[in-house]
Amino acid sequence: xxxxSLSILIFLTVFRAYSQQAAPxxxxxxxxxxxxxxxxxxxxAALQSDYAYKQVAYLANNIGPRLSGxxxxxxxxxxxxxxxxxxxxxxxxxxxxxxxxxxxxxxxELTQFEGMAPGTVQKIVLAxxxxxVATPKEGITAExxxxxxxxxxxxxxxxxxxxxxxxxxxxxxxxxxxxGQWGAAYGQAVAYRFAGAGAAAPFGxxxxxxxxxxxxxxxxxxxxxxxxxxxVTKIPTAAVSNEDADLIEYLAKQGPVKIHLxxxxxxxxxxxxxxxxxxxxxxxxxxxxxxxSGHLDSWDLGRGAIDDGSGVAAAMQTANILKQLNLRPKRxxxxxxxxxxxxxxxxxxxxxxxxxxNMAKHFAAIEMDLGAGHPLGLVFAGKDEALPFFxxxxxxxxxxxxxxxxxxxxxxxxxxxxxxxxxxxFAPLSDARFYFxxxxxxADTIDKVDPKALAENASVLAVLSYALANLQQPLPR
Amino acid sequence: xxxxSLSILIFLTVFRAYSQQAAPxxxxxxxxxxxxxxxxxxxxAALQSDYAYKQVAYLANNIGPRLSGxxxxxxxxxxxxxxxxxxxxxxxxxxxxxxxxxxxxxxxELTQFEGMAPGTVQKIVLAxxxxxVATPKEGITAExxxxxxxxxxxxxxxxxxxxxxxxxxxxxxxxxxxxGQWGAAYGQAVAYRFAGAGAAAPFGxxxxxxxxxxxxxxxxxxxxxxxxxxxVTKIPTAAVSNEDADLIEYLAKQGPVKIHLxxxxxxxxxxxxxxxxxxxxxxxxxxxxxxxSGHLDSWDLGRGAIDDGSGVAAAMQTANILKQLNLRPKRxxxxxxxxxxxxxxxxxxxxxxxxxxNMAKHFAAIEMDLGAGHPLGLVFAGKDEALPFFxxxxxxxxxxxxxxxxxxxxxxxxxxxxxxxxxxxFAPLSDARFYFxxxxxxADTIDKVDPKALAENASVLAVLSYALANLQQPLPR
Numbered sequence: 005x006x007x008x009s010l011s012i013l014i015f016l017t018v019f020r021a022y023s024q025q026a027a028p029x030x031x032x033x034x035x036x037x038x039x040x041x042x043x044x045x046x047x048x049a050a051l052q053s054d055y056a057y058k059q060v061a062y063l064a065n066n067i068g069p070r071l072s073g074x075x076x077x078x079x080x081x082x083x084x085x086x087x088x089x090x091x092x093x094x095x096x097x098x099x100x101x102x103x104x105x106x107x108x109x110x111x112x113e114l115t116q117f118e119g120m121a122p123g124t125v126q127k128i129v130l131a132x133x134x135x136x137v138a139t140p141k142e143g144i145t146a147e148x149x150x151x152x153x154x155x156x157x158x159x160x161x162x163x164x165x166x167x168x169x170x171x172x173x174x175x176x177x178x179x180x181x182x183x184g185q186w187g188a189a190y191g192q193a194v195a196y197r198f199a200g201a202g203a204a205a206p207f208g209x210x211x212x213x214x215x216x217x218x219x220x221x222x223x224x225x226x227x228x229x230x231x232x233x234x235x236v237t238k239i240p241t242a243a244v245s246n247e248d249a250d251l252i253e254y255l256a257k258q259g260p261v262k263i264h265l266x267x268x269x270x271x272x273x274x275x276x277x278x279x280x281x282x283x284x285x286x287x288x289x290x291x292x293x294x295x296x297s298g299h300l301d302s303w304d305l306g307r308g309a310i311d312d313g314s315g316v317a318a319a320m321q322t323a324n325i326l327k328q329l330n331l332r333p334k335r336x337x338x339x340x341x342x343x344x345x346x347x348x349x350x351x352x353x354x355x356x357x358x359x360x361x362n363m364a365k366h367f368a369a370i371e372m373d374l375g376a377g378h379p380l381g382l383v384f385a386g387k388d389e390a391l392p393f394f395x396x397x398x399x400x401x402x403x404x405x406x407x408x409x410x411x412x413x414x415x416x417x418x419x420x421x422x423x424x425x426x427x428x429x430f431a432p433l434s435d436a437r438f439y440f441x442x443x444x445x446x447a448d449t450i451d452k453v454d455p456k457a458l459a460e461n462a463s464v465l466a467v468l469s470y471a472l473a474n475l476q477q478p479l480p481r
Numbered sequence: 482x483x484x485x486s487l488s489i490l491i492f493l494t495v496f497r498a499y500s501q502q503a504a505p506x507x508x509x510x511x512x513x514x515x516x517x518x519x520x521x522x523x524x525x526a527a528l529q530s531d532y533a534y535k536q537v538a539y540l541a542n543n544i545g546p547r548l549s550g551x552x553x554x555x556x557x558x559x560x561x562x563x564x565x566x567x568x569x570x571x572x573x574x575x576x577x578x579x580x581x582x583x584x585x586x587x588x589x590e591l592t593q594f595e596g597m598a599p600g601t602v603q604k605i606v607l608a609x610x611x612x613x614v615a616t617p618k619e620g621i622t623a624e625x626x627x628x629x630x631x632x633x634x635x636x637x638x639x640x641x642x643x644x645x646x647x648x649x650x651x652x653x654x655x656x657x658x659x660x661g662q663w664g665a666a667y668g669q670a671v672a673y674r675f676a677g678a679g680a681a682a683p684f685g686x687x688x689x690x691x692x693x694x695x696x697x698x699x700x701x702x703x704x705x706x707x708x709x710x711x712x713v714t715k716i717p718t719a720a721v722s723n724e725d726a727d728l729i730e731y732l733a734k735q736g737p738v739k740i741h742l743x744x745x746x747x748x749x750x751x752x753x754x755x756x757x758x759x760x761x762x763x764x765x766x767x768x769x770x771x772x773x774s775g776h777l778d779s780w781d782l783g784r785g786a787i788d789d790g791s792g793v794a795a796a797m798q799t800a801n802i803l804k805q806l807n808l809r810p811k812r813x814x815x816x817x818x819x820x821x822x823x824x825x826x827x828x829x830x831x832x833x834x835x836x837x838x839n840m841a842k843h844f845a846a847i848e849m850d851l852g853a854g855h856p857l858g859l860v861f862a863g864k865d866e867a868l869p870f871f872x873x874x875x876x877x878x879x880x881x882x883x884x885x886x887x888x889x890x891x892x893x894x895x896x897x898x899x900x901x902x903x904x905x906x907f908a909p910l911s912d913a914r915f916y917f918x919x920x921x922x923x924a925d926t927i928d929k930v931d932p933k934a935l936a937e938n939a940s941v942l943a944v945l946s947y948a949l950a951n952l953q954q955p956l957p958r
Contacts, residue, residue: 065731066596068603075600083596119543119560123552125781126545129923222699223783223924247926251784254542254927304602306700307728446606447700449724450731 035396039474042331043400043467049325050463051404057455059087059317060376063300064307064450071134071304072344073104073275080300084280084316084341091323093282093339100354101274102344105134107227107304108268110242115145116262117255128252129245130213131225131305132267133197134347137238139211143266144169144240146210150256154196154203166208169263171215171244171252172196178219182437186374187412190440193217194228201241202233211265212241215249217444223247224445227303229347240267279351280341284323286473288334293362295338295369296322296469299345299418306448310439314453314461315372316341318432321462322469333473335367342418345373349417356421363425368472368479370430370465371416375443376458377435381408382468383415386428389480397471406464408433428479430472432464512873516951520877520944523802527940528881532801534932536564536794537853540777541784541927548611548781549821550581550752557777561757561793561818568800570759570816577831578751579821582611584704584781585745587719592622593739594732605729606722607690608702608782609744610674611824614715616688620743621646621717623687627733631673631680643685646740648692648721648729649673655696659914663851664889667917670694671705678718679710688742689718692726694921700724701922704780706824717744756828757818761800763950765811770839772815772846773799773946776822776895783925787916791930791938792849793818795909798939799946810950812844819895822850826894833898840902845949845956847907847942848893852920853935854912858885859945860892863905866957874948883941885910905956907949909941 035043063070063080070077081097088095112128114120146169151157157170174196181189194217201212216226223245232238242265244252255261280300286292298315302308319339326333343351359366381398384391391409398407414420415431423429435457442448472479512520540547540557547554558574565572589605591597623646628634634647651673658666671694678689693703702720709715719742721729732738757777763769775792779785796816803810820828836843858875861868868886875884891897892908900906912934919925949956 061731062596065728066594066735067598068601074602075598076602079596079598079601117543119539119556121544121552121556124545124556125551125553126784220699221924221928222697222701222919223922223926224699247924247928250928251542251926254538258543307603442699445700447698447724449700449728451698451724451727 034393034476035471035474036476039471040396043471045329046325046466046470047400047463049329050321050466051459053321053325053459054455055324056317056321056458056462057453059320060309060313060453060458061450063313063316064309068307069304070300070302070308072102072277072301072347073272077277077301077343081278081280084300087320088280088282088323088339091327093284093323095280095282097278098281098354098358100277100279100343100350102277102350103348104272104275105347106270106272107132108138108270109266111266113264114261115264116260118258128248128263129223129225130242130248131227132242132269133230134227135230136241136267136269138268138270139240139266141268143264144210145262145264148252148256148261148263150253157203157207162207165204168209169211169213169265170204170209171213171249172200173215173249173253175215176217176219176440178440181219181440186436190217197228197243198230201230201239202236205237205239209239211239214243216243216246219440220246220445222447224447226444227305228444242267277343279343279355282323282339284326284333284337286335287332290336292335292365292367293338294335294367294469294473295340296465297340297342297371297418298373300341301344301346303346303444305446307450308448309450310375310448310452311443312373314376314458318372318458318462318465322466325466326470331470333470335473337469337473345417352418352421363427366422366427368428368430369419369422370468371419372432372461372465373416374431374434374436375439376453376461377437377439378457379406379432379434379461379464381406381410381433382464383410383412383431383433385412385415385423387480390428393475393479397468400467401464404460404463406460426481428481430468432461434461511870511953512948512951513953516948517873519808520948522806523943523947524877524940526802526806527798527943528936530798530802530936531932533794533798533935533939534930536797537786537790537930537935538927540790540793541786545784546781547777547779547785549579549754549778549824550749554754554778554820558755558757561777564797565757565759565800565816568804570761570800572757572759574755575758575831575835577754577756577820577827579754579827580825581749581752582824583747583749584609585615585747586743588743590741591738592741593737595735605725605740606700606702607719607725608704609719609746610707611704612707613718613744613746615745615747616717616743618745620741621687622739622741625729625733625738625740627730634680634684639684642681645686646688646690646742647681647686648690648726649677650692650726650730652692653694653696653917658696658917663913667694674705674720675707678707678716679713682714682716686716688716691720693720693723696917697723697922699924701924703921704782705921719744754820756820756832759800759816761803761810761814763812764809767813769812769842769844770815771812771844771946771950772817773942774817774819774848774895775850777818778821778823780823780921782923784927785925786927787852787925787929788920789850791853791935795849795935795939795942799943802943803947808947810947812950814946814950822894829895829898840904843899843904845905845907846896846899847945848896849909849938849942850893851908851911851913852916853930853938854914854916855934856883856909856911856938856941858883858887858910859941860887860889860908860910862889862892862900864957867905870952870956874945877944878941881937881940883937903958905958907945909938911938
């Protein structure tokens with residue numbers, strides 16, 4: 005259940021807009037005059053550069069989807085390590101063992117419903133959830149029972165569920181997500197995606213379907229991680245598109261609905277993989293570290309452009325801009341391309357364990373993992389006392405409209421273990437209004453990345469990283 | 482080449498907005514005072530009724546996709562005939578033989594491109610075009626040559642194309658479509674979809690891919706009819722999603738791109754099917770006919786909700802409203818659910834042939850086949866001298882915002898043969914800004930139909946049908 009608890013934790017939203025207008029004037033002693041000048045140069049250089057866009061295009065197109073354990077994930081590790089070396093970073097690969105789940109065939113067809121003519125083909129668009137076991141090769145056929153909640157599932161009980169397939173029909177709350185509470189909206193939906201199969205199996209259900217945990221209105225199924233609780237029969241599980249969940253809901257009100265469901269994924273042995281870590285050593289406090297990061301693995305249906313090639317590319321851009329401007333930070337800026345954010349979190353778990361003794365030296369951690377929409381400012385997880393330290397940073401970003409600071413309990417999956425240990429943590433506050441239309445679907449492709457908005461996000465990361473690396477005081481923590 | 486020439490003909494746009502404001506006052510002698518009163522009753526009843534929505538929901542959900550020759554198409558014929566009988570119409574089935582093409586497996590995967598790691602899976606989302614022959618079961622693997630036009634194809638010639646797979650990379654012009662010139666925009670794209678394979682085969686190409694003839698940005702392939710010219714080798718052909726065409730274009734600029742392409746469609750023997758024709762006999766001139774229609778067949782990827790379950794449902798609503806209000810038209814109102822609009826036009830061809838001697842008795846023909854967006858008025862194909870006859874009609878529709886009259890050379894595929902014989906022809910002027918985002922894709926599902934906008938379209942059809950049936954003069958033709 006780790007992934008889901010992290011996901012919920014990440015997004016537990018304590019919203020408090022902290023606008024630049026209300027803030028005191030920049031405090032000279034926080035950042036040197038030279039640093040403040042450099043921040044403007046960094047911003048301008050990042051806004052004008054297409055480096056990040058070219059990197060995410062390469063990741064999405066020349067490498068492709070990068071699910072943990074896949075050949076593409078391995079190629080991405082090699083590629084990013086080589087690119088970081090080109091930037092003059094000290095690169096190391098942090099070894100981890102990752103799950104290696106492979107999607108197979110996936111098919112759903114209704115075989116009984118009100119009005120159905122013999123020979124009818126009424127397909128259900130669906131995608132196996134990451135970690136799901138397979139059906140028998142020939143598939144299974146059973147009646148679908150539509151439920152709205154875990155409570156309703158329990159109410160129906162074994163009598164109504166035994167030998168049937170459950171559809172968890174909870175609709176992603178797009179309005180909530182668009183309003184800024186994306187974490188709460190996603191968390192509500194992911195609860196069923198992650199734990200639906202485990203909840204249905206004890207009642208004798210043969211499989212669990214879930215309405216896609218996203219807002220696509222384009223017949224796209226949303227994949228994502230699921231997990232089986234210990235001791236429960238593992239039943240196959242898949243997400244159906246919103247349109248197909250609508251159809252099943254409509255038909256089930258009229259009479260019995262049966263589906264023939266075929267899923268043939270495999271879980272292969274764990275595979276060796278790596279976090280890619282590149283250090284630009286600090287000139288004054290090289291042992292103090294500011295992490296700037298995204299995750300390198302991606303789901304297999306799309307090409308991992310918005311989730312999260314963009315984050316990796318924008319993080320690499322920080323090092324690229326500092327090299328281009330010949331700026332050396334006082335603290336070490338550490339670019340990390342995390343592995344296995346999507347289905348296990350093995351990368352961030354390993355890093356937090358390996359660095360457990362060094363937490364105090366982790367000055368700050370930044371992760372970008374909510375797409376590459378126009379950034380409105382920063383998300384911060386840490387002590388409120390630190391907020392005034394960010395005014396010069398948001399001042400430097402004011403001209404691009406990125407001046408807000410939103411506080412949350414956590415800002416990203418991979419930084420969450422660090423946040424939990426007290427490391428001040430940050431993300432760009434990217435406009436996520438359309439993120440969940442594409443996220444974890446086949447439509448996560450490079451055209452969803454707006455080059456200008458990506459450059460704006462990269463600018464936020466670069467300015468924030470350099471400012472934190474050169475901050476002349478410790479951050480309250 | 483019939484389908485494409487019709488498609489272009491249909492939409493050849495001679496735009497002339499003819500707004501209500503500039504029109505003379507209604508001419509009393511055109512319509513009786515009672516008819517004018519009745520038009521308002523019809524409008525209000527249609528706007529308040531959910532009959533059309535329930536019908537399209539049944540067609541899309543309880544029947545499903547209805548490609549000619551399929552069990553669902555046969556079921557739809559039975560269903561609509563029965564529903565028309567419930568409305569008290571004199572129903573007959575006009576027999577036709579239709580193509581019976583069946584989609585099989587369809588898979589595309591790149592096997593070579595710049596930067597590709599061994600074992601990479603980089604899928605190409607594609608859909609076989611209707612009428613395409615199959616590849617061998619094991620698929621074919623060849624390099625892709627990207628071309629922008631038929632002229633470029635010819636320039637490359639056999640030397641560059643022999644043994645290769647052509648990608649016709651012409652992008653659907655969304656701006657043109659949104660501006661109202663949907664027909665021209667669609668025609669440009671369909672030219673390659675319909676004729677690409679036939680054009681590429683003589684140069685030794687093994688298959689033809691085409692960029693989807695639509696504006697989807699959600700990794701959806703657009704299917705549709707294609708045809709082989711006589712005497713040319715039949716090569717398999719499929720549409721790729723816009724995102725995948727983008728990918729191939731991007732990669733082909735960097736080096737050779739190879740694809741493994743598997744398509745297993747079959748063309749089965751022609752199948753007996755029917756136009757469903759239901760007459761509400763006129764009280765004064767029963768031999769004069771006003772057709773109100775949509776087409777019953779649909780592509781197989783989606784569920785035929787916007788294309789064109791909506792048109793059939795709205796046409797049926799005309800009869801339903803007249804029955805509900807106990808109104809009998811002076812001329813016969815003929816509801817037609819056409820068969821085989823999508824891949825052959827056999828239904829409209831047969832009707833025009835069967836009724837060849839009765840063209841003069843066809844007072845008018847209406848078809849709705851451009852989705853069910855909010856209608857702004859009428860599309861008219863006929864003599865400009867007829868335009869003043871429509872003022873009382875658009876007056877009756879003014880309160881719902883449907884007061885414009887746009888003249889075009891043709892208004893719909895199935896009415897085109899009638900239009901060509903001089904039958905004044907009409908369509909609702911539906912807002913088609915989003916139509917080509919879903920049209921012919923898997924996302925043509927019931928949620929794309931807005932119940933209110935569908936009722937507005939049904940109101941346009943019902944008011945227009947009754948007005949024409951009761952017009953106290955002949956229409957100029």
